[in-house]
Amino acid sequence: MIKLIATDMDGTLLDENGNLPNGFTDILDRVRAKNIKLVVASGRPYYTLQTNFGPIGRYLSFICENGALVVDNNKIIYESVIDNDIVTELIKSSKETDGNVTILCSAKCAYVEECSDEHLTEIKKYYTTLEIVADLNNITDDIVKVTFCNLENSSENLNTIFKPKFEDKLNVVGSGEIWIDISNKGVNKGLALKSLMETDNISKEETMVLGDYYNDIEMLQQGEYSFVMENSPEDMKQYGKYIAASNVEHGVLRAILEYAL
Template identity: 80%
Template sequence: MISLNYAYFKYDFNATEEDFMIKLIATDMDGTLLDENGYLPQGFTDILNRLIAKNIKLVIASGRPYYTLQTNFGPVGRHLSYICENGALVVDDNKTIYKSVIDSNIVKQLIKESKSINGNATVLCSETCAYVERYSDAHLAEIKKYYTNLEFVDDLFNVNDEIIKVTFCNLENSLDNLNNIFKPKFAQELNVVGSGQIWIDVSNKGANKGVALKNLMDTDNILKEETMVFGDYYNDIEMLKQSDYSFVMKNAPEDMKQYGKYEAASNVEQGVLRAIVEYAL
């Protein structure tokens, strides 16, 4: 049984269940919906069935690719909508409704920059697979956690496919690389964001979770006051801004807390499910 009365309110809104007329719920995966071991919380399927019965759309918003998310959710996944690759790909009703392809010349610039950085592994993300070179076992172990359909190539410069996201994995200096290299050089023309402790994601400027969520909301004529959003990291900021009921997880970095109207219990405490039960069901 999922415990209620969990919420940590940042502001004294005196919110009650009646104040939340929710039609759409969007949640990040890692550090938000998933537990500390990367598993779906106990009771997820039951909560999903209850959402379906109330005609509330559940949107999974992740840096992960669609093919990995399909594996993560199995048969129940057909009832979900997906914001994939941090907003570069959107799937609704099991159909791709949006895809943002990065210019091939820009992709090559990113590859070149990454190859000059010690310990940096580059992943080129297409709609159907992720292209990688034969990196160290430690790098590949991390990459395989999120990209289940890998295509190994001798040289990423030779990849001929539509790339929707370029991801960099650095096991030691990801944050330094983000702030000192990739943002200064590419942030004016691209969306450059930290996506977890060891990841940097690069996509087109208009491709982020917030824009993707707004497109889904507009398609179904859903308003900000009818939307609930959960996130824990910097790639969730734009998405949190699209909702009047924005929840930042207790386990999020402290400087992320300013982007949520509410603070949810941690992912280890099933914070997402507990909030859904409390305010949407």
């Protein structure tokens, strides 16, 4: 019997327009009636997820910033802060990379320097509380994630620049076609989900996980019922026991109906 469902957001739960699928609230009511815990796991920050879900968010648990921040019972229960010297090093390396825009992510706000309108449009889709500053090096907030947005060469930069340079001491992952997310070593959605499972004494055999991208791999490994979306990159599909219908076809809701309800 499934006791916990964890789902990614972009490309998974959300439709092609970035909206919650029709019927989500009804599914949530039915899940709650069966005492199943529903966890939303995303690279998005907590304040954006609160905006995305509105009042029904109080019934959800959240793995935010790809696992660097975890919220359960409406309280932050885990936060992994990156050392200031490392943040400075990441900013410097990003500025040396053509087309890169750096976003510093704290629990309450994201920070970015002046950038193109095209970059800013993409950034504002995911960071609803955003402050444009003159110099990122002057930020004193605790930073839980550093994100690079590159509209042209994100994947190439991930594999040729940032992974070789930083993956020995940091978690460096592509979280979308134009995004690279960097957090402390060992921080990922999978470990965050495992901690929630252990807190509630929920086993792998009682866990259902849905995702679509490389930052979901560790999370998918935590659930016996692991679903990769049909719209995922082909090499992602090896990480799921099942293939769910695409996000456009509301695959998450269909999988929950069939396997959990």
